[in-house]
Structures are given as C-alpha cells and as structure tokens.
Amino acid sequence: MINKIHHSSNCADCNFKASIFNSLSTVELELINNNRFQVSYKAGEIIFKQGTPSPYFVCITSGLAKIYIEGYGKNLILALIKPIDYIFGPGIYVDNRHYYSAAAVEDCTACLVDVVIFKKLIRENPDFAEEFIRRVSLQSIFNFDQVISLTQKQMHGRIADVIFYLSDKIYCQNPFEMTISRQDLADLSGMSKESAIRILKEFKEEGILTTSGNTMEIWNTKQLRQISETG
Amino acid sequence: MINKIHHSSNCADCNFKASIFNSLSTVELELINNNRFQVSYKAGEIIFKQGTPSPYFVCITSGLAKIYIEGYGKNLILALIKPIDYIFGPGIYVDNRHYYSAAAVEDCTACLVDVVIFKKLIRENPDFAEEFIRRVSLQSIFNFDQVISLTQKQMHGRIADVIFYLSDKIYCQNPFEMTISRQDLADLSGMSKESAIRILKEFKEEGILTTSGNTMEIWNTKQLRQISETG
DNA sequence: AAAATAAATTGCTTTATATCAATTTTGTTT
DNA sequence: AAACAAAATTGATATAAAGCAATTTATTTT
Numbered sequence: 001m002i003n004k005i006h007h008s009s010n011c012a013d014c015n016f017k018a019s020i021f022n023s024l025s026t027v028e029l030e031l032i033n034n035n036r037f038q039v040s041y042k043a044g045e046i047i048f049k050q051g052t053p054s055p056y057f058v059c060i061t062s063g064l065a066k067i068y069i070e071g072y073g074k075n076l077i078l079a080l081i082k083p084i085d086y087i088f089g090p091g092i093y094v095d096n097r098h099y100y101s102a103a104a105v106e107d108c109t110a111c112l113v114d115v116v117i118f119k120k121l122i123r124e125n126p127d128f129a130e131e132f133i134r135r136v137s138l139q140s141i142f143n144f145d146q147v148i149s150l151t152q153k154q155m156h157g158r159i160a161d162v163i164f165y166l167s168d169k170i171y172c173q174n175p176f177e178m179t180i181s182r183q184d185l186a187d188l189s190g191m192s193k194e195s196a197i198r199i200l201k202e203f204k205e206e207g208i209l210t211t212s213g214n215t216m217e218i219w220n221t222k223q224l225r226q227i228s229e230t231g
Numbered sequence: 232m233i234n235k236i237h238h239s240s241n242c243a244d245c246n247f248k249a250s251i252f253n254s255l256s257t258v259e260l261e262l263i264n265n266n267r268f269q270v271s272y273k274a275g276e277i278i279f280k281q282g283t284p285s286p287y288f289v290c291i292t293s294g295l296a297k298i299y300i301e302g303y304g305k306n307l308i309l310a311l312i313k314p315i316d317y318i319f320g321p322g323i324y325v326d327n328r329h330y331y332s333a334a335a336v337e338d339c340t341a342c343l344v345d346v347v348i349f350k351k352l353i354r355e356n357p358d359f360a361e362e363f364i365r366r367v368s369l370q371s372i373f374n375f376d377q378v379i380s381l382t383q384k385q386m387h388g389r390i391a392d393v394i395f396y397l398s399d400k401i402y403c404q405n406p407f408e409m410t411i412s413r414q415d416l417a418d419l420s421g422m423s424k425e426s427a428i429r430i431l432k433e434f435k436e437e438g439i440l441t442t443s444g445n446t447m448e449i450w451n452t453k454q455l456r457q458i459s460e461t462g
Numbered sequence: 463a464a465a466a467t468a469a470a471t472t473g474c475t476t477t478a479t480a481t482c483a484a485t486t487t488t489g490t491t492t
Numbered sequence: 493a494a495a496c497a498a499a500a501t502t503g504a505t506a507t508a509a510a511g512c513a514a515t516t517t518a519t520t521t522t
Binding site for chain 2: 069071072073074076078090091092093094099100119123124130133134138139140141144147148150151152153231
C-alpha cells in the first residue's frame with residue numbers, strides 16, 4: 001500500500017515553490033533532504049488517523065488530500081491540501097498526537113519529514129520559526145472564517161462558501177473538475193449529503209452554476225457571492 | 232475610561248503563575264517590564280475590536296474577559312480569558328490586525344506588552360518560541376473541540392459542553408457564580424439566547440443542576456456528561 | 463458485457479431550532 | 493422609593509435542515 005522511495009529528488013529542486021522552506025540554508029535543506037521519505041497514496045487511503053502519534057511533517061507533492069476531524073458520527077473537513085502544501089497539526093508541540101485525520105482524495109505523493117528535525121530547525125533558525133508561526137496563524141484565521149460560516153450561515157451560504165473555496169483556493173480555475181465526492185462537499189459545509197445535493201440542484205435551476213459529469217462551472221459569480229454574504 | 236498605570240509592580244513578581252514567561256531570563260523579563268502598560272476596564276468595555284491594528288499582547292491580570300468573533304448579526308465567543316492568561320491573536324504574524332474582538336465580562340485589569348518586544352524575544356529565545364507555539368497549538372486544539380461541538384451536537388449537548396467549560400476551566404468550582412449573561416451563554420454555544428434559557432430550564436426541571444440568583448450548581452455530573460457525549 | 467457495488471439523486475416526513483411578541487424579573491438612575 | 497432601562501423568561505408559530513426510504517446513475521469487479 002505504501003510505496004517508499006528514498007531521495008528520489010533533492011529538496012533544493014523540489015521546494016522552489018514551497019515558501020516555508022525559503023528561509024532555510026543549503027545545509028539545513030540538506031538535513032531535511034536526508035531525513036525524509038517519499039510515499040504515495042491511492043485515492044481514499046488514509047494518510048494518518050486522529051489520535052495516533054505524529055512523527056512526521058507531511059508535505060503533499062502531488063494530488064489532493066483532505067484533513068478532517070472525526071466527530072460524532074460524521075466528519076468535518078477542515079481543509080483540502082494540494083501541492084505544494086503542508087500538514088502540520090497542533091499536536092506536534094503538545095502531545096505528539098494527531099488531532100485530525102488525513103486521507104488522499106485523489107492519488108497523492110507526499111514527503112514525510114521527521115518532526116525532530118523540523119523542531120530542531122525551528123529552534124535554530126528564527127526566520128524559519130517565524131514563517132512557521134505565520135503559517136499556523138493563517139490556518140487559524142482560515143478556521144475562524146470557516147467556523148463563522150458553519151455556525152452562522154444557512155445551508156445556501158455555506159455551500160456558496162465551499163464552492164468559492166474550491167474554485168478560488170483549491171482548483172484555481174473555473175470551470176473546474178470536482179474531484180471530491182458529494183459526501184466530502186457535505187463534510188466541508190457541515191450538512192447532510194442530501195442537503196448539499198439539493199442546494200446544488202437549486203443553484204443549477206437558478207442558473208448560478210452548471211455541472212456536466214464532474215465538471216462544475218460558476219456562471220453567476222455575483223449572485224453566488226451575494227448568497228455567501230447574506231448567509 | 233482607560234486608566235494607565237506604569238510599572239505598578241514588576242514582571243518578576245507578577246508572572247510566577249504565568250508559565251509562558253518561565254522560559255525568559257531576568258534580563259528578558261526586565262525588557263518586558265519596561266515595555267508594558269497596566270490598564271483597567273469596566274465590565275462591558277471593549278478591550279480591542281476585530282479589524283483594528285494589534286500593537287499589544289494582552290495579559291489579563293484580574294477579572295474575566297471574552298474573545299469573540301463578530302459574525303453575521305451575532306457573535307461567537309471563542310473563549311473566556313481569566314488571570315493569568317494571554318490573548319494572542321493570529322494576526323500578530325500575518326497583517327498585525329485583530330481577527331476577533333475582546334471585551335471585559337467582569338471588571339478587568341490587564342497588562343499590555345509591546346508586540347515588537349514580544350516578537351524580538353520569540354526570535355532570540357527558542358524556549359520562549361516553543362512555549363509560544365505550544366500555546367497557540369493548545370488554543371487550536373480547543374477550537375477544534377469547540378467547532379465539533381458547535382457543528383455536530385444539538386443544543387442540549389452544546390449547553391452541557393459550555394457548562395463543563397465554565398465549571399472546570401473558567402470558574403474552577405461547583406457551585407460557581409455565573410458572571411456571564413445568558414446572551415454570552417448563547418454566544419458560547421452558538422444558539423439564540425431564548426434556546427439557551429429553555430435548555431437551562433429543562434436541566435433544572437430534570438434535577439441536573441440548580442440555579443439561585445447567579446449561582447449555578449451541577450447536581451448530576453454523570454447525566455450532564457452523558458448529554459454532552461450523546462450530542 | 464453482465465453483475466455487483468458504491469455513489470448520487472429525489473420525495474416525503476419529522477424534528478430541531480430560530481424568530482416574534484408578550485411578560486416578568488433584575489438592576490440602575492434619579 | 494419610584495421610575496426607568498436592561499436582561500431574563502415564557503409561549504406560540506414558522507422554517508431550516510436532518511433522516512429515511514426508494515430510485516437512478518456511475519463505477520468496479522467478475
């Protein structure tokens with residue numbers, strides 16, 4: 001299931017897109033390069049489970065993954081992770097446990113970096129530490145927006161928010177190919193999948209968007225934005 | 232309204248309870264001591280507003296405060312802050328803006344520490360940086376629990392969660408004196424104040440808790456725990 | 463290609479929860 | 493103490509959203 005390939009490329013090549021490593025020196029990058037695994041996951045496979053130890057910092061290098069909290073009978077997707085992005089859970093500095101699960105939505109490849117090395121670099125390189133804190137902060141801010149959407153907007157507004165998230169932040173195009181399931185859409189917007197499907201149907205009937213197969217296109221961005229804002 | 236008292240005591244005395252400053256040297260503490268204001272707020276007064284610049288790290292030294300997101304027509308209280316605890320928003324490392332508001336629930340005193348000094352210490356002292364990251368992480372974990380409670384539990388479970396939060400984490404006693412309003416209770420549990428009041432009434436009728444005046448006492452912890460867990 | 467499985471869709475029914483309006487209680491000001 | 497304002501409480505009503513069951517459409521597997 002897990003196919004380990006050591007050092008298939010080096011970090012200096014790989015990370016030109018990955019701003020969190022920009023603050024590292026060649027020597028520091030080399031240290032990371034020597035302490036990482038490359039792994040691939042098939043769509044649907046679990047990358048790590050909530051509650052388990054967290055020895056690696058996971059970097060998604062291709063495909064699409066989701067991080068989600070397993071709650072009371074259903075899941076809440078906190079975010080989708082695309083290349084080149086990182087999964088750093090809050091447990092790393094608390095009890096070394098994962099506080100959410102991660103799974104591949106599309107086939108994925110990932111680099112796993114030893115958390116001990118990572119923490120060592122945080123201590124030794126203040127620029128890297130600041131960049132890390134900055135990213136944790138950005139994640140917090142995103143979560144704030146999400147929790148307000150989930151707790152204060154009704155279903156139409158929440159689905160609108162998720163569609164913008166997919167179009168603007170994840171697939172970064174319009175039209176885009178929805179590689180996530182309806183259940184995932186529901187888990188992103190905190191509702192039942194039946195409700196998510198119904199809202200989508202209404203949006204189609206009102207000409208706000210179209211779908212054909214897995215491709216979705218937003219037609220009336222303005223109206224969708226208004227639905228997002230009026231809740 | 233804001234009564235500034237400089238250096239009424241020194242940080243070395245004050246912070247014996249405040250674990251985040253344990254990792255600082257005498258010299259570093261002195262630096263903080265020389266760059267702080269002491270301020271008092273009356274109950275109801277706003278400490279800072281969401282969207283405004285964030286030049287200070289706020290430490291609550293007496294009283295009780297709340298941090299809350301101003302959402303679509305209503306507020307969501309993220310946490311109550313009691314002495315000695317700190318308010319550090321994610322904006323400090325992003326755009327120096329507050330992403331939530333803070334207000335005094337009871338009369339409060341607070342120390343305001345210059346963010347520039349704070350960030351300087353983060354860069355210079357890896358122990359302090361790690362402790363800071365650890366605290367940000369703990370806050371994230373708390374928010375995860377909260378978002379699951381808010382999005383996946385029904386009203387009874389959410390009120391139960393908030394009552395445990397008040398009893399175990401904030402007032403740290405049972406019975407305890409509720410210094411927060413019913414509206415605050417509602418804003419903590421993501422529902423209307425009418426609903427919050429109704430649930431409380433049901434709990435009283437079932438003998439789970441009693442209230443007299445502002446004093447609340449949990450009588451049947453086991454049953455309340457079960458309500459929390461079954462959602 | 464057929465069969466089997468999983469995912470998506472739809473309609474119907476129930477329920478959780480908000481909203482509105484009225485009333486009571488509590489706290490504050492004069 | 494009286495008058496006022498604010499907060500808490502209660503009941504009645506409307507509605508958003510979940511749950512269930514049945515059906516259709518995709519996707520695997522044989």
